[in-house]
Structure formats: C-alpha cells, structure tokens
Amino acid sequence: MEIIVCIKQVPDTTEIRIDPETNTLIREGVPSIINPFDENAIEEGLKLKEAHGGKVTVITMGPPQAESALRDALAMGVDDVILVSDRKFAGADTWATSYTLSKAIEKIGKFDVLLFGKQAIDGDTAQVGPGVAEWLDIPQVAYIRKIEIKGDKAKVERMMEEGYEEVECKLPALFTVLKEMNEPRYPSLKGKMMAKKKEITVWTALDINAENDKIGLDNSPTKVVRTFTPSPRGRGEILEGEPAEIATETIKRLQEMKLL
Amino acid sequence: MEIIVDAEKCTGCSICVKKCPFNVITIDNRLAIIGDGCTYCNACVEVCPFQAIKIFKDDKQHVNIEGHEGIMVFGETREKKLANVAIELISKARELADQIKTKVITVILGDKISDLAKIAISYGADKVICSEDPILKEYRCDSYANVMTNIINEEKPEIVLMGATSIGRALAARIAVRVNTGLTADCTGLDFDMERRILLQTRPAFGGNLMATIECPYRRPQMSTVRPKVMKIGKKDDKRKGEIVHFKAGIKEADIRTKILKIVNQAQGEVNLEEAEVIVSGGRGLHKPENFTLIKELASVIGAAVGASRATVDAGWIEPHHQVGQTGKTVAPKLYIACGISGAIQHLAGMQTSDIIIAINKDPDAPIFNVATYGIVGDLFEVVPALIKEIKKVKGIE
Ligand SMILES: Cc1cc2nc3c(=O)[nH]c(=O)nc-3n(C[C@H](O)[C@H](O)[C@H](O)COP(=O)(O)OP(=O)(O)OC[C@H]3O[C@@H](n4cnc5c(N)ncnc54)[C@H](O)[C@@H]3O)c2cc1C
Ligand SMILES: Nc1ncnc2c1ncn2[C@@H]1O[C@H](COP(=O)(O)O)[C@@H](O)[C@H]1O
Numbered sequence: 001m002e003i004i005v006c007i008k009q010v011p012d013t014t015e016i017r018i019d020p021e022t023n024t025l026i027r028e029g030v031p032s033i034i035n036p037f038d039e040n041a042i043e044e045g046l047k048l049k050e051a052h053g054g055k056v057t058v059i060t061m062g063p064p065q066a067e068s069a070l071r072d073a074l075a076m077g078v079d080d081v082i083l084v085s086d087r088k089f090a091g092a093d094t095w096a097t098s099y100t101l102s103k104a105i106e107k108i109g110k111f112d113v114l115l116f117g118k119q120a121i122d123g124d125t126a127q128v129g130p131g132v133a134e135w136l137d138i139p140q141v142a143y144i145r146k147i148e149i150k151g152d153k154a155k156v157e158r159m160m161e162e163g164y165e166e167v168e169c170k171l172p173a174l175f176t177v178l179k180e181m182n183e184p185r186y187p188s189l190k191g192k193m194m195a196k197k198k199e200i201t202v203w204t205a206l207d208i209n210a211e212n213d214k215i216g217l218d219n220s221p222t223k224v225v226r227t228f229t230p231s232p233r234g235r236g237e238i239l240e241g242e243p244a245e246i247a248t249e250t251i252k253r254l255q256e257m258k259l260l
Numbered sequence: 261m262e263i264i265v266d267a268e269k270c271t272g273c274s275i276c277v278k279k280c281p282f283n284v285i286t287i288d289n290r291l292a293i294i295g296d297g298c299t300y301c302n303a304c305v306e307v308c309p310f311q312a313i314k315i316f317k318d319d320k321q322h323v324n325i326e327g328h329e330g331i332m333v334f335g336e337t338r339e340k341k342l343a344n345v346a347i348e349l350i351s352k353a354r355e356l357a358d359q360i361k362t363k364v365i366t367v368i369l370g371d372k373i374s375d376l377a378k379i380a381i382s383y384g385a386d387k388v389i390c391s392e393d394p395i396l397k398e399y400r401c402d403s404y405a406n407v408m409t410n411i412i413n414e415e416k417p418e419i420v421l422m423g424a425t426s427i428g429r430a431l432a433a434r435i436a437v438r439v440n441t442g443l444t445a446d447c448t449g450l451d452f453d454m455e456r457r458i459l460l461q462t463r464p465a466f467g468g469n470l471m472a473t474i475e476c477p478y479r480r481p482q483m484s485t486v487r488p489k490v491m492k493i494g495k496k497d498d499k500r501k502g503e504i505v506h507f508k509a510g511i512k513e514a515d516i517r518t519k520i521l522k523i524v525n526q527a528q529g530e531v532n533l534e535e536a537e538v539i540v541s542g543g544r545g546l547h548k549p550e551n552f553t554l555i556k557e558l559a560s561v562i563g564a565a566v567g568a569s570r571a572t573v574d575a576g577w578i579e580p581h582h583q584v585g586q587t588g589k590t591v592a593p594k595l596y597i598a599c600g601i602s603g604a605i606q607h608l609a610g611m612q613t614s615d616i617i618i619a620i621n622k623d624p625d626a627p628i629f630n631v632a633t634y635g636i637v638g639d640l641f642e643v644v645p646a647l648i649k650e651i652k653k654v655k656g657i658e
Contacts, residue, residue, distance in 0.1 A: 011283065013467050013586075013605060030283070037587075063296040091261070091299040094433065095442055121586065123465055125445035130401070130433035139517035140401055142430035145580075155521070160426050161534060161589075162338075163526035163581065170517040176430075179587050180573075180580050217300060218261055221442025224301040226473040227281050230464070233612060236633040238624075246636055247646035250618065251654055253634065259538065259595045259616065260562065260654065 001054035001149070002111040003045045005078070006101055006132070007038035009062055009069035010122040034069045037117025039076075039184040041177045044147065045115050046077055046185070052149060055079045057108060061089060061100050067200050074195035075187030082108075086204040091217025094123075098131025100215055103208040105136060113154070114174040118143055129176040140174040141167050145181045261300050262316045265292045269312035276304035276313065281470050301472070328480040331357050332417035334408065335368035335380055335388075336427060342368075342376050344493070344535060345423030347383050349486055351494030352450060353421060354384030356459075359452055362418065363387060367411055369404060371397035374504065381502035383494055388502060389415070393509035395516070398523070399427045402516045405434045407509050412439055417481045419459055421450075424485035432485050442476035443483040448490045448613075449473075459484070467586045467609035488534050489592050490613075526581055531565035533582065538595045541567030541584055541611075545600015545621065545640055549577035554644050555599060561651045567591065567611075569601045585610035599640045603628025620644065 012033045034042075045056040058073040060066050061084040070081035084104045092100060105111065114136075116129035126142070133140035145164070146157040149171070158165045159178060187195070205215055213219050239246050254260045272290030281303055284295040292304075292313065305313045331353040336343040346366075353364045365387045366380040377388035391407050404427075412420060412435065420435075422428040424446040436443035449462030453475070459482045462473045476482040533539060540562070542555035552572075559566045567589075568582040584591055586606040596614035601607060603619070603626055611617070612631045619632035620640045629635040636643055651657075 013469075087296065090296055093442065094445075095437060098433075098437060118587075121467065123445075124467065124586070126429050127433035127436075127443060127445055130430045131437045133401075134405075134434045134437035140430065140434070141518060142401075143426055158426075159580070160523075161581075162532065163524045165520055165524070166522040168519045168521055173517070221440075221479045222444055222474050222476050224299055224472050224474055225460075227301050227303045228471050229469065230471050233617075233631045235630055236617075236635060238629070238635045238637060240637070243638060243642040243646040244650075246638065246643060247650040250634060250636070250647065251650045254595070254616075255654065257616065260651065 001048060001052045001113065003048055003054060003056045003113045003115065004105055004108060004111050005038070005041045005045045005056060005058045005073075005115045006128070007042065007058055007060050007069060007073060007117070008035045008120045009033070009060060009066040010035045010120055013121050032065070032068065034072055035117050035120045037119060037121075037177060037179060040179055040181045041115040041117050042073055042076055042078060043182045043184040044177055045113075047182065048113060048147070048149065054112075057082065059084060059101065059104050061085070061092075061097060061104070063090075070200055071195040071198070072187070074198055075191040076185055077188070077191055081198075081200060083200055083202045084208065085202055088205045088212070088216045091220065092215060093220035093222045094125050094127040094131055095222070096215050096220045098128050099135055100208070100210055101128065102132045102135035103210045104203060105132070107203065107208050112171045113149070114138070114172070116174065116176045118176050118178050126176070129174060133174040136174070138172050138174055139169050140176075141169050142176045143178055144175050145178045147175065263294050263298055263300055264314050264316065265294060266312045266314065267291055269310045271310060273309065275307050275309065279303050279307045281466070325478065325480045328416045328418040330363045330365050330415065330417045331419045331421065332365045332367060332412070332415065332481070333385070334420070334422040334428065334431075335366045335376065336423050336425060337368065337370050337373060337376065340370070340373065342379055343423060343425070345425060345428075345486070345488040347379075347493050348488070348491040349421045349423065350380055350383040350385055352486070352491040353419075354494060356419070356450065356452065359454070360457060365389060365415060365417060367391070367408065369396045369407055369509075374506070377502075377504045381500050381504075382496045382498050384500070386502050388504050389507050390504065391507040391509045393511075395511055395513060396509055398520045399431070400516055400518050400520065401431060401434060402518060403509070403511055404431055405438065406511055406515075407507070408435050409438045410510075411507055412481065420481045420483045422483075422485050424487045428485050432483060436483050439481070441479040441481055441483055443485070444474045444476070445485055447484045447486045450484065450486065450491075458482070464609075467606055468612065469605065469609075487590060526579060531563070533565045533567060533584070533589050533591055536565035536591070536593050538562055538564035538597075539567045539584070539591055539593045539611075539614075540564045540597045540599065541569065541601060542572060542578075542599050543569035543601030544571040544575075546572065546577070549575070552578055554641075558597070558599075558644055558648050561648055561655070561657065564595075564597070567596075569604075569607050598628055598632075599644055601628055602626050603631065
C-alpha cells in the first residue's frame with residue numbers, strides 16, 4: 001500500500017507567551033515542531049504499513065529549514081521524504097498550498113491513502129486537506145480517529161459534534177486525523193542516525209510542474225490585510241474566605257447577573 | 261509582491277522583529293532582513309517608527325467580479341432541524357445584506373426538509389433554495405459538494421457563509437477549490453469595507469493569540485466559515501415573505517464514493533457543549549476519574565453542560581466530545597466554571613470568549629486566573645460542594 005502523509009512545520013504554540021507590556025506574541029527562542037496532528041498522521045501511516053505492507057512517504061511544503069521536520073519524520077521510521085520548496089511558494093494561502101501539494105502528490109504518482117492532520121496549530125484552518133482532495137478529485141473524510149483497510153475500501157470513524165459516524169470510503173482517498181487516533185511513537189536511536197545522514201529530495205515549482213499563476217502569495221485568493229493581538233481579558237477579582245463564604249458570595253453575584 | 265527595507269531609514273531597532281507574527285525578520289548589521297516565509301501581512305510596516313519598510317503590491321489576478329449578487333448561507337441541518345449556526349448566519353447575512361442592499365439566499369439540502377424554508381425566511385432569507393432527495397439525507401462530502409457547487413455556479417452569489425462545524429469546514433474547503441475562490445476559516449468577525457464593497461473577515465490564529473483580518477478581493481464568491489455562537493440570532497418574524505425554489509440534486513448513488521454505515525450520538529440526553537449557556541469543566545485537579553461526578557453534580561444543579569481539559573480526556577477520565585480547547589471544542593457560554601484546570605494556552609483558546617469565567621484552583625499563580633472574572637483560590641473538593649449546597653439552598657432543592 002502506498003501511503004503519503006503531508007506534514008507542516010509550525011512554531012510550538014505551547015512555548016508562545018504574550019508580552020504583557022506590548023501585548024504581542026513572544027516568538028524568540030520558540031522551537032519549531034512537526035504540527036502535532038501531523039505526528040498522529042505519520043504514526044497512522046506507519047501502522048497501516050506495518051499491517052498491510054507498502055511504503056510511507058512524507059511531504060512538506062515550506063522554506064529550506066522545514067527539512068528538520070522531515071528528518072524528525074525519518075527518525076520515526078518513514079521510508080521517504082520530500083521537501084517541496086521554492087521562493088515562489090512563499091505566502092501561499094490554503095488554496096495555493098493545496099494546489100502545490102496536489103502537484104507534488106501527482107508527481108509521486110500512485111497512492112492509496114493520503115493522511116493529513118486535522119489542522120495546523122499556527123493557522124488553525126483545517127482547509128488544506130479537503131482542498132488537496134478536491135484538486136486530486138478523490139474522496140475525503142475529515143476528522144477521523146480510527147481507520148481499517150479492507151481491499152479497496154477503508155472503514156473510518158469520523159468525529160462529529162455530538163458523537164461519531166462510521167463511514168466506508170473507496171480508495172484512493174484522503175483523511176484528516178485527530179489526536180485521539182493514536183500515540184505517536186518516539187524515534188529510535190537507529191532511526192535518528194539514519195535520519196541524520198539521509199539526503200533530502202527537494203522539489204521546486206518546476207519539478208512538480210506547478211502553473212505559475214496558481215502558486216505563492218500573489219496568486220492566493222485570500223490576503224491578510226491586518227494582524228493584531230486581541231486585548232487580554234485581564235485578571236478579574238479574587239474571592240477570598242472560607243469555602244462556605246466564597247460560595248455564598250459567588251452565588252449572590254450569579255443571581256445578580258441573572259445567571260442562575 | 262515585494263517587501264523592501266529602506267537601509268537609509270532602518271536603524272536596526274528590532275521592533276519589527278518582535279512584532280512579526282511569522283518570526284521571519286532578523287537584524288543584521290543594524291538592518292532588518294525579511295526572510296523566507298514572509299506573508300506580507302503588514303504587521304512590520306505598521307509598527308516601524310521610521311517608515312522604513314514598504315510593501316509593493318503587483319497583484320495580477322484581476323478576475324472579473326461583476327455579475328455576482330446576494331449573500332448565500334448554507335442552511336446546515338442536524339436531525340432535520342436548522343442548526344443554530346445556520347440561523348445565526350442567516351441573521352448576520354440579513355444585517356450585511358441591508359448594508360450593501362442585496363438579498364439573502366439560504367440553501368437547504370436533505371431529505372424532506374422544505375418545511376425548514378419558512379424558518380429561514382422568518383429570520384431574514386429572501387430566497388430559499390431547497391434540494392430534496394433521499395440521497396442527501398446525510399451529509400456526505402461528494403454529494404453535498406456537488407449540489408452546493410451547482411447552486412453557487414447558477415446563483416452566482418457575492419458571498420457564501422457556512423458554519424465552522426465539522427461538516428461546514430470540510431465541505432467549504434472543497435467547494436472553494438472547485439469554484440476557484442478563497443476561503444477564510446472559522447471567522448469570528450464579518451464586516452464590510454463599504455467603499456470597495458469587500459467583506460472583511462476576521463479570525464483567530466495561533467490558538468486565539470493572534471487575530472487576522474482577511475479579504476478576498478479578486479474572486480467571487482467571497483467565502484467564509486463562521487464560528488458557532490459568535491453571531492447573534494436576530495428577531496424572528498413569521499410574517500416575512502420570501503421565495504422558495506426547488507433545485508434538482510441530479511446525482512446518482514454510484515457517483516458518491518462514501519457510504520455512512522452508522523451514526524452514533526454520544527451526547528444524547530446531555531446538554532450540548534456548543535449550545536450550552538453554562539458550562540462546568542473539570543481538569544486534572546480532580547485527581548481521579550470518579551471525581552468527575554462532582555463536576556456532573558454541579559452541572560446538573562445549575563443546568564449546565566460538562567466540559568473537560570485535554571489532560572483528563574487523554575487520561576481516559578471522560579469521553580473526547582467533552583474536551584474544550586484548541587483541539588477540542590470552542591465554546592462561548594454566558595458562564596464557564598473551570599475547576600482544577602491550570603489554564604494552558606490551548607485550553608484558553610477554546611473558552612476565553614465566555615462572558616463570565618469562574619476559576620477554582622488551589623494554585624494562586626495558575627494562568628486560568630488571568631482570564632477569570634472571579635478567581636477562587638482554594639481546594640475544589642471544598643469549594644465545589646459548598647457551591648452545590650448554596651445553589652440547592654437558593655433554588656430550594658433538597
Ligand atoms: C497541540 C496541543 C493541543 C492541545 N489542545 C488542548 C485542548 O484542546 N484543550 C485542553 O484543555 N488542553 C489542550 N492541550 C493541553 C494543554 O497544554 C494542557 O496540558 C492541559 O490543558 C492541562 O489540563 P489541566 O489544566 O486539566 O491539567 P494541569 O495543567 O495539570 O492542571 C491541573 C490544575 O489543577 C489544580 N489543582 C490540583 N488540585 C486541586 C484541588 N484540589 N483544588 C483546586 N485545584 C487543584 C492545579 O493547581 C493545576 O493548576 C493541548 C496541548 C497541545 C500541545
Ligand atoms: N505547507 C504544508 N506542507 C505540507 N502539508 C501541509 C502544509 N500546510 C498544511 N498541511 C497539511 O494540512 C493539514 C491542515 O492544515 P491547515 O489547513 O493549514 O490547518 C496539516 O495538518 C497538514 O497535514
């Protein structure tokens with residue numbers, strides 16, 4: 001089975017703090033990591049390979065430094081990695097990103113399962129996966145937490161607001177995965193050694209045959225016109241005293257605000 | 261597009277370095293260098309005290325945007341009812357449509373759903389397009405994307421709004437690619453630039469730590485998914501008149517590549533988190549799974565839904581659909597009571613827009629207190645029972 005996993009390198013948002021004076025994100029020294037959901041996608045790819053044989057290829061589109069995310073994926077045990085990188089791709093929105101990734105996937109050729117994270121924790125859009133499925137004209141099931149492959153079909157559990165659905169889907173197909181799907185493995189020592197030495201394939205816009213009017217910022221339909229930090233809520237009032245007193249005080253206020 | 265730093269004006273003060281949301285600016289020899297990954301978001305241009313940074317736009321994509329009219333709302337249904345988010349969006353679309361003098365169109369897909377059209381009209385729709393077919397009974401990406409795309413291509417709306425739900429987000433992303441336009445995810449603010457007649461779409465990124473305003477200037481429709489419970493439901497007017505039209509789905513089962521085998525509603529009988537006015541949430545401070553009964557008891561005496569931190573969900577103390585936060589649900593109730601939750605940035609991302617937040621935590625330095633309207637520093641095992649007792653007293657329950 002041919003499995004392709006798309007991953008994104010993101011800043012580790014657990015490390016992001018707000019500067020209380022300037023009310024801006026402090027990004028200095030914030031490490032870059034594989035988008036957490038994408039680690040689950042890699043793990044699931046490896047599991048599918050263990051169960052059904054085949055090959056796991058990981059792709060990322062990003063600047064040259066995104067190579068380190070690919071080395072982390074190699075250390076986890078994936079077979080091959082590709083860095084899709086070109087200055088022309090910079091500033092792409094989800095429309096242009098999904099086009100670019102779909103061209104890279106087309107260049108790889110044959111595949112059965114495409115795995116994406118539910119969303120990237122920097123942009124939080126959750127749009128790239130379904131976008132790629134559309135460019136490639138294959139079915140998609142978003143937000144899955146379980147997958148079983150039988151022949152040319154997959155049976156997946158898709159999470160919804162109130163519960164879940166069991167969906168049967170023809171392959172090839174694209175799935176976006178949730179955290180609860182699995183526990184990503186730690187890289188082995190051997191994996192890390194291999195990952196260090198491996199030559200990383202880099203594909204440019206020309207290599208993937210991307211049309212110039214569909215890539216990068218200039219051809220992205222959406223434009224970010226302003227960014228700002230939301231004003232912080234600010235610390236409220238601290239209620240003090242014995243539990244019973246605090247309870248009386250709290251409930252009194254809730255009644256005053258007609259919340260009870 | 262090009263971004264240029266004027267070496268004469270730049271002093272290397274590094275204000276832009278701190279302000280760059282993408283962390284791509286460095287200072288080299290007292291000069292700001294803009295690295296790869298710049299999205300031309302303008303943040304540095306705005307903060308530079310010396311006007312040393314300039315962006316030159318050379319947008320070539322002037323697609324014809326004439327001939328598009330109306331604001332279209334996807335009337336998402338859940339169990340044969342219009343989802344609240346759909347009603348919120350019809351209300352918002354009405355408000356926007358009045359601003360730019362256009363019509364509101366609602367699209368409803370499903371099996372035997374045309375009686376919902378009247379409800380859409382009563383909240384502000386001028387025209388409702390119903391596509392009724394047993395094949396559309398359940399949401400499936402292939403079928404819904406096909407029918408929605410056909411309707412959009414025929415109707416040519418200026419704007420398409422969909423709920424940022426598990427259905428809306430995946431469906432909208434697929435449709436946007438097919439109709440060749442931009443899509444802004446999970447918006448919390450919609451406004452108009454009246455002069456240019458362009459929709460300004462504001463949304464949180466980085467787990468709510470950064471807000472971005474996004475526009476789609478050169479393609480139509482302008483599409484957004486909008487977070488539930490952000491837009492206010494407008495006044496219902498049962499006498500409002502509107503046009504109802506039927507649209508033939510025209511799809512065959514053989515063309516749909518997925519099949520729904522089973523739908524499991526785990527929240528049956530529980531108050532739905534996203535719709536709840538009051539939420540009581542528990543975190544690792546509960547120490548043991550059994551102690552969630554305390555949270556459930558507090559929730560039941562005040563008629564609240566039960567939320568949870570990711571740490572408790574990961575530990576298997578409670579089912580995943582209770583999780584609040586960046587990787588769980590985003591909620592904005594009138595009252596959120598956090599018990600034994602530290603307030604990690606990812607948890608805050610899912611609840612910090614609640615009207616009133618009460619936090620109970622024994623650590624006075626817990627970050628949850630930074631967002632709490634009322635902070636109670638204390639042991640939840642003493643405070644929560646006291647709260648339950650007090651509520652029972654004022655409500656006269658025994
Ligand atoms: C990519 C990513 C996504 C994430 N998404 C989410 C998400 O969606 N939602 C989410 O919640 N988290 C999320 N997290 C996890 C998050 O970073 C925190 O780990 C988690 O929220 C912590 O849960 P907690 O507050 O229950 O536990 P802890 O951080 O362990 O806090 C427990 C708190 O209970 C207090 N306490 C202990 N005993 C008592 C007592 N007797 N009385 C009162 N207080 C007591 C302690 O002082 C402490 O503050 C995410 C993390 C990552 C990396
Ligand atoms: N630049 C990228 N390169 C590879 N995969 C990506 C990229 N951006 C997004 N993805 C994939 O798409 C998913 C959703 O991202 P997003 O739509 O940005 O929230 C991620 O979890 C990744 O699997």
